Amino acid sequence: MEKRTFQRISDVLWEIPRAYRADMRVPARVYASEKMLDAIMRDRSIEQLVNVATLPGIRKYAIAMPDVHEGYGFPIGGVAAVDSDHGVISPGGIGYDINCGVRLLRSQSTLTELQPILQKLTHSIAREVPSGVGRGGNLKLKGDDLERVLRDGAARAVEMGYGDRGDLERIESRGSLPGADAKLVSDDARERGHDQLGTLGSGNHFIEIDRVDAIYDVEEAERHGIVRDGIVVQIHTGSRGLGHQVATDYLRQMTKAMAKHGISVPDRELACAPFRSSEGQRYFGAMAAAANFAFANRQLITAGIRRAWKHEMPDDRVEIVYDVAHNVAKLEKYPDVGEVVVHRKGATRAFPGQPVLIPGSMGTASYLLVGEQKAMEQTFGSTCHGAGRVMSRTRARAEISANELRERLQKMGIVTEAGSAKGLVEEAPEAYKDIDEVIDVVATAGIARKVARFVPVGVIKG
Amino acid sequence: MFEIVPHTADVRLRVRASSIEDLFREAMRGMFAIMQARAGDEVVRRRIAIDSIDRTALLVDFLSDVLSRAHIDRAVFDDVSFESLTETAVAAVVTGRGPARFEQDVKAVTYHEADVRLVDGQWQTMLVFDI
Numbered sequence: 001m002e003k004r005t006f007q008r009i010s011d012v013l014w015e016i017p018r019a020y021r022a023d024m025r026v027p028a029r030v031y032a033s034e035k036m037l038d039a040i041m042r043d044r045s046i047e048q049l050v051n052v053a054t055l056p057g058i059r060k061y062a063i064a065m066p067d068v069h070e071g072y073g074f075p076i077g078g079v080a081a082v083d084s085d086h087g088v089i090s091p092g093g094i095g096y097d098i099n100c101g102v103r104l105l106r107s108q109s110t111l112t113e114l115q116p117i118l119q120k121l122t123h124s125i126a127r128e129v130p131s132g133v134g135r136g137g138n139l140k141l142k143g144d145d146l147e148r149v150l151r152d153g154a155a156r157a158v159e160m161g162y163g164d165r166g167d168l169e170r171i172e173s174r175g176s177l178p179g180a181d182a183k184l185v186s187d188d189a190r191e192r193g194h195d196q197l198g199t200l201g202s203g204n205h206f207i208e209i210d211r212v213d214a215i216y217d218v219e220e221a222e223r224h225g226i227v228r229d230g231i232v233v234q235i236h237t238g239s240r241g242l243g244h245q246v247a248t249d250y251l252r253q254m255t256k257a258m259a260k261h262g263i264s265v266p267d268r269e270l271a272c273a274p275f276r277s278s279e280g281q282r283y284f285g286a287m288a289a290a291a292n293f294a295f296a297n298r299q300l301i302t303a304g305i306r307r308a309w310k311h312e313m314p315d316d317r318v319e320i321v322y323d324v325a326h327n328v329a330k331l332e333k334y335p336d337v338g339e340v341v342v343h344r345k346g347a348t349r350a351f352p353g354q355p356v357l358i359p360g361s362m363g364t365a366s367y368l369l370v371g372e373q374k375a376m377e378q379t380f381g382s383t384c385h386g387a388g389r390v391m392s393r394t395r396a397r398a399e400i401s402a403n404e405l406r407e408r409l410q411k412m413g414i415v416t417e418a419g420s421a422k423g424l425v426e427e428a429p430e431a432y433k434d435i436d437e438v439i440d441v442v443a444t445a446g447i448a449r450k451v452a453r454f455v456p457v458g459v460i461k462g
Numbered sequence: 463m464f465e466i467v468p469h470t471a472d473v474r475l476r477v478r479a480s481s482i483e484d485l486f487r488e489a490m491r492g493m494f495a496i497m498q499a500r501a502g503d504e505v506v507r508r509r510i511a512i513d514s515i516d517r518t519a520l521l522v523d524f525l526s527d528v529l530s531r532a533h534i535d536r537a538v539f540d541d542v543s544f545e546s547l548t549e550t551a552v553a554a555v556v557t558g559r560g561p562a563r564f565e566q567d568v569k570a571v572t573y574h575e576a577d578v579r580l581v582d583g584q585w586q587t588m589l590v591f592d593i
Contacts, residue, residue, distance in 0.1 A: 072472060244570050
C-alpha cells in the first residue's frame with residue numbers, strides 16, 4: 001500500500017476509502033501523526049485493518065489507534081463496531097487474552113517517604129503476587145467457587161475477602177460483565193485457570209510502582225486523589241490461561257460455523273458468526289465469563305499488593321483509582337448507529353468523564369487520561385491502550401543486553417524484580433513506540449484528555 | 463524442519479516436511495522450541511482426536527489441543543504416533559515428558575497466515591503463535 005492511498009482528514013487522522021478494496025464495507029481510519037503513519041506502514045497493521053473493514057455488519061469505520069501494530073487477524077490497537085442485529089462477533093477482535101487490562105492504585109505516600117523501603121516493597125510485592133509462564137497461585141478454585149468468579153467477577157473476589165465493596169465502584173462495568181455464562185466455559189479452560197487467580201503471568205504483563213511526574217488537569221487529578229510526586233501502582237494482566245482457552249475453543253467453533261452462515265473472511269483469524277446466532281451468543285457469554293475472571297484476577301493481585309504495602313508501610317493505604325479492560329467486546333448504543341457490538345482489541349473504552357489508563361513501556365512514562373465526548377462521535381467511545389510494539393521480541397533479545405538494561409534502569413532510579421533476563425529485555429523501552437507521541441495524537445484528536453503522567457520507580461515482571 | 467521467524471508482537475514459525483505426518487510432528491516440535499521447554503523424566507501420553515474444516519485448520523486445531531494439554535499436564539510433547547490422519551480429521555497419541563517448565567508463554571496457535579500446501583513435493587506452512 002502507498003501513502004497516497006490515505007486521505008488526510010486532519011493532522012492526526014487518515015482514511016483509506018472504501019473504494020480501496022472491493023470487499024471493504026466501510027472505510028478504514030488511522031489516528032496517527034504523519035511520522036507515526038510512516039512507521040505504521042512498515043508492518044502489516046494497515047492490511048489487517050482493511051481486512052477488518054470487510055466484516056459483515058461493521059458500522060462507520062474500522063479504526064486503528066496510534067499505538068497500532070501488526071497482530072494476527074485484527075491489528076492490535078483496533079476498534080470495530082458491528083451492528084448487533086445484522087452483524088457478527090469475531091473472537092479475533094477481542095484476542096486470546098480476554099480482558100487484558102490495567103488497574104491503577106494510589107497510595108497516600110510520596111516518593112521521599114517510600115524511597116528508603118522501595119527495594120523491600122518491590123520484593124514483597126513480587127513475593128505476594130506469583131508471576132511467570134503458566135504459574136499458579138496459592139488459591140485453587142473448585143466447583144462453585146470458580147462458577148461464581150466467572151459469573152460475578154471482582155464482586156465475588158470481594159465476597160471472598162479480597163477487598164471491599166467500595167472497590168467495585170472504581171472498576172469498568174463494576175468488575176462484572178453482564179451475560180456471563182460459566183456453563184459455556186470448557187473443562188480445559190477451567191483446568192488452565194483454576195489455580196491462576198491472583199497471578200501476573202509473563203510476557204508484557206507487569207506491576208509497576210510509579211511517581212506522579214506531571215499533572216495536566218489539576219481538578220480531574222484531585223478528583224482521583226492524584227497529586228504531584230504521589231505514588232501510584234499499575235497492574236497489567238488479564239484472564240490468564242482460562243481466557244486463552246476460551247478464545248481458542250470458540251474460534252474453532254466459528255471456523256466451522258461460517259459456512260453454515262454463508263460468511264467468508266479474508267483472514268481465517270477473523271472467523272466470526274452472526275452476533276444473534278447460537279454460536280455468537282455462546283461466545284459472548286463465555287467471553288464475558290473470562291472477562292470476569294480477569295477482573296477478579298486484578299482484584300486478587302490488588303489484595304496481594306495491599307498485603308505487601310501493609311507489611312512495609314503499615315500506616316499507608318492503597319486505594320483503587322480505576323480499572324480498564326483493553327481486550328473485550330461490549331454491547332453499546334450510539335445515537336447515529338444504534339446498538340453495536342464494540343470490539344476493542346488493544347483499545348480502551350473512553351466514555352466522557354471516564355478515567356483511561358495508558359501504560360507506557362518499562363522505563364518510560366504512563367498516563368492517566370479522561371475520555372471526551374468526541375470519542376463517542378468518532379471512535380465508538382475508544383482510545384489507545386499503550387505504547388505499541390515496534391521491535392520483535394527476537395530482535396530485542398539480539399540487540400539488547402540484560403545487564404546493560406538493568407544498569408540503565410538502575411541509573412534512572414528504577415528497582416526491578418524480573419523472573420528472567422529474557423523477559424526483561426523483550427520489554428525494553430526501545431521495543432516500543434514513544435508513549436508521549438501516542439498520547440499527543442489522542443489528545444490532539446480530542447478523544448481523550450491528559451490528566452497526569454507517571455514515571456516508574458519499581459517494576460515487577462514475570 | 464522448522465524455523466522461527468520474527469513478528470512485531472508475536473512469533474512466526476515456518477515449517478517444511480516431506481510428509482503431512484512429519485509436518486504435524488515438526489510443527490509441534492517447533493511450538494515447544496518457541497516455548498523453550500525443559501522437562502523432567504516422567505513419560506506423558508495423551509490421545510488427541512479432532513475434526514476440522516480443512517487440512518490447514520486441522521493442523522492449527524491439533525497444535526491448539528497439544529498446547530492445552532501441555533499447559534494442563536505441564537508436559538513437553540516431542541513425538542506423535544498417528545492412528546489416522548485425513549484432510550479433515552486426526553486421531554493420534556502424543557508422547558512427551560513432564561513436569562515441564564516453559565521460559566516463553568505461548569497463549570494460542572492462530573489461524574493467521576496458516577496455509578498447509580504441497581509445494582515441489584514438500585508440505586509447508588507458516589504459523590503465527592500469540593505469545
